[in-house]
Amino acid sequence: MPQSEIDAIRTLLTVKPRPVGWAERRARLDEVGSTWSPADDIKCKAVDCDGVRGEWSIAPGSDTKKVLLYFHGGGYCSGSIVSHRRLVTEAGRAAKMRTLAIDYRLAPEHPFPAQHEDALTAWRFLRKQGLDARNIAVGGDSAGGNLALSLISRLRAAGEARPACAWLVSPWTDLTMSGATLASRDLVDPLIHKAYLEELADAYAPEPTDLTDPLISPLFANFSRFPPMLIQVGSAETLLSDATRLAEAAGAADVEVRLEVWPHMIHAWPLWNAALADGRRALAAAGDFIRARIP
Amino acid sequence: MPQSEIDAIRTLLTVKPRPVGWAERRARLDEVGSTWSPADDIKCKAVDCDGVRGEWSIAPGSDTKKVLLYFHGGGYCSGSIVSHRRLVTEAGRAAKMRTLAIDYRLAPEHPFPAQHEDALTAWRFLRKQGLDARNIAVGGDSAGGNLALSLISRLRAAGEARPACAWLVSPWTDLTMSGATLASRDLVDPLIHKAYLEELADAYAPEPTDLTDPLISPLFANFSRFPPMLIQVGSAETLLSDATRLAEAAGAADVEVRLEVWPHMIHAWPLWNAALADGRRALAAAGDFIRARIP
Numbered sequence: 001m002p003q004s005e006i007d008a009i010r011t012l013l014t015v016k017p018r019p020v021g022w023a024e025r026r027a028r029l030d031e032v033g034s035t036w037s038p039a040d041d042i043k044c045k046a047v048d049c050d051g052v053r054g055e056w057s058i059a060p061g062s063d064t065k066k067v068l069l070y071f072h073g074g075g076y077c078s079g080s081i082v083s084h085r086r087l088v089t090e091a092g093r094a095a096k097m098r099t100l101a102i103d104y105r106l107a108p109e110h111p112f113p114a115q116h117e118d119a120l121t122a123w124r125f126l127r128k129q130g131l132d133a134r135n136i137a138v139g140g141d142s143a144g145g146n147l148a149l150s151l152i153s154r155l156r157a158a159g160e161a162r163p164a165c166a167w168l169v170s171p172w173t174d175l176t177m178s179g180a181t182l183a184s185r186d187l188v189d190p191l192i193h194k195a196y197l198e199e200l201a202d203a204y205a206p207e208p209t210d211l212t213d214p215l216i217s218p219l220f221a222n223f224s225r226f227p228p229m230l231i232q233v234g235s236a237e238t239l240l241s242d243a244t245r246l247a248e249a250a251g252a253a254d255v256e257v258r259l260e261v262w263p264h265m266i267h268a269w270p271l272w273n274a275a276l277a278d279g280r281r282a283l284a285a286a287g288d289f290i291r292a293r294i295p
Numbered sequence: 296m297p298q299s300e301i302d303a304i305r306t307l308l309t310v311k312p313r314p315v316g317w318a319e320r321r322a323r324l325d326e327v328g329s330t331w332s333p334a335d336d337i338k339c340k341a342v343d344c345d346g347v348r349g350e351w352s353i354a355p356g357s358d359t360k361k362v363l364l365y366f367h368g369g370g371y372c373s374g375s376i377v378s379h380r381r382l383v384t385e386a387g388r389a390a391k392m393r394t395l396a397i398d399y400r401l402a403p404e405h406p407f408p409a410q411h412e413d414a415l416t417a418w419r420f421l422r423k424q425g426l427d428a429r430n431i432a433v434g435g436d437s438a439g440g441n442l443a444l445s446l447i448s449r450l451r452a453a454g455e456a457r458p459a460c461a462w463l464v465s466p467w468t469d470l471t472m473s474g475a476t477l478a479s480r481d482l483v484d485p486l487i488h489k490a491y492l493e494e495l496a497d498a499y500a501p502e503p504t505d506l507t508d509p510l511i512s513p514l515f516a517n518f519s520r521f522p523p524m525l526i527q528v529g530s531a532e533t534l535l536s537d538a539t540r541l542a543e544a545a546g547a548a549d550v551e552v553r554l555e556v557w558p559h560m561i562h563a564w565p566l567w568n569a570a571l572a573d574g575r576r577a578l579a580a581a582g583d584f585i586r587a588r589i590p
Contacts, residue, residue, distance in 0.1 A: 248539035251556030261546030
């Protein structure tokens with residue numbers, strides 16, 4: 001049997017063990033995330049979002065009046081504009097809009113709520129550019145999905161306009177780690193395991209922070225008046241039930257929800273879209289979802 | 296505030312209380328389900344599927360070589376070709392294929408597994424017409440979704456080819472009634488409540504039948520090698536968690552799953568598509584899903 005595309009990505013990710021130190025982990029995620037460069041026709045430009053580092057991207061023919069505001073994953077402790085550039089830029093192409101990727105501060109140097117402050121700053125920066133909230137989608141993978149959901153809660157609490165929709169890839173929604181698939185998918189998931197998540201959660205929200213706080217574990221949030229959300233998750237993920245339980249909780253609050261489970265895909269698989277047809281297909285589906293809600 | 300379309304359907308359904316006798320309940324579901332006739336351009340034709348009553352339907356321009364095999368809802372005790380004709384015929388139009396609706400035997404006169412036998416007979420009848428399994432989609436709402444899932448389990452057990460995809464509207468997947476939304480959505484759901492479901496379950500699978508049998512409660516089935524499935528459910532349903540838990544269970548078995556939660560929609564809302572834009576939109580989404588898998 002020939003090696004499948006996803007097996008090749010698994011090999012890429014597991015050929016070296018995960019490093020121990022934070023600096024080494026950040027370098028490693030930047031390395032594996034940027035295995036494939038952005039496409040040649042993408043234009044990227046650094047931007048200072050009122051003190052928070054960001055990067056604009058645009059593909060030919062995209063609408064500059066619409067923006068996908070994106071928060072990278074990495075457990076709140078790693079990940080960057082560099083690691084997620086290929087994902088974000090191709091998502092923008094699929095959604096036919098500009099993207100703004102955010103380099104929010106990382107834990108453990110900057111624990112919760114520094115990331116929320118940076119997300120709010122980036123959102124307000126974007127609004128000050130003259131963008132209507134109805135023309136902004138927010139997106140994020142893993143901890144970035146957590147941050148996108150928390151941003152919406154913060155905007156609602158502040159009485160500010162919310163984005164038109166949310167796109168969440170493999171979101172980490174429950175930092176209490178109560179999901180059933182953390183155990184049942186442990187052997188099949190090459191990346192995310194409970195002990196590692198506990199280390200990340202402790203760095204991001206050290207004791208005595210209450211991990212059931214809905215701003216930390218958005219699974220427990222009140223989703224009333226949340227915008228439509230697309231949740232994409234791989235079947236080979238310990239975080240599968242973080243996604244399915246989010247769908248139920250948001251749906252029960254009368255939110256429009258679409259959940260997609262992608263067979264055999266692993267955590268945040270659209271990162272490797274350059275070499276993974278299901279990564280490209282997931283981005284195309286996300287682009288369709290976003291464009292239907294930001295017409 | 297003007298009355299919304301869904302409020303008008305709620306009024307239609309609750310203006311009279313649910314009757315007590317089985318015959319009266321069947322008449323009532325036929326009445327509210329056929330409030331709107333099939334569209335004028337739909338052709339329907341009765342068919343004897345080797346002893347099981349069925350009905351073909353086709354919309355102009357649909358492909359006669361592809362079929363949506365449909366099982367109506369009604370708690371295994373009511374529902375018919377008549378009650379579901381508007382839903383099935385418009386689903387066929389959206390999927391651009393013929394439909395075959397099945398009048399399987401009803402409980403309590405015919406308890407489990409009579410319905411499974413009829414579903415298998417209908418499936419095999421269809422195959423004998425020369426249809427490739429890859430050109431057949433199976434669909435069902437409520438108990439009909441349960442039956443569609445059970446049919447796939449039976450086909451797998453028998454070593455027979457499975458349909459190309461499954462489309463499940465408000466599926467009743469757990470006859471043990473362990474879903475959290477049975478309680479949390481009880482007040483908002485106008486149709487489906489736990490005591491009623493218990494009455495239906497007792498008629499369909501009387502004691503000492505084990506309700507955890509995966510053929511009775513497909514939530515507990517092994518979903519290995521199931522075809523892609525689209526699950527559509529309303530947010531105003533006690534059966535919301537029957538749908539979300541199905542998505543998790545099937546997804547964990549590496550099945551391609553799309554779950555859609557439709558805000559404010561009630562149990563099996565596409566029945567009333569003639570007067571409900573979200574019913575038409577749900578059918579359009581189902582049609583797109585099916586056509587993408589039966590190209």
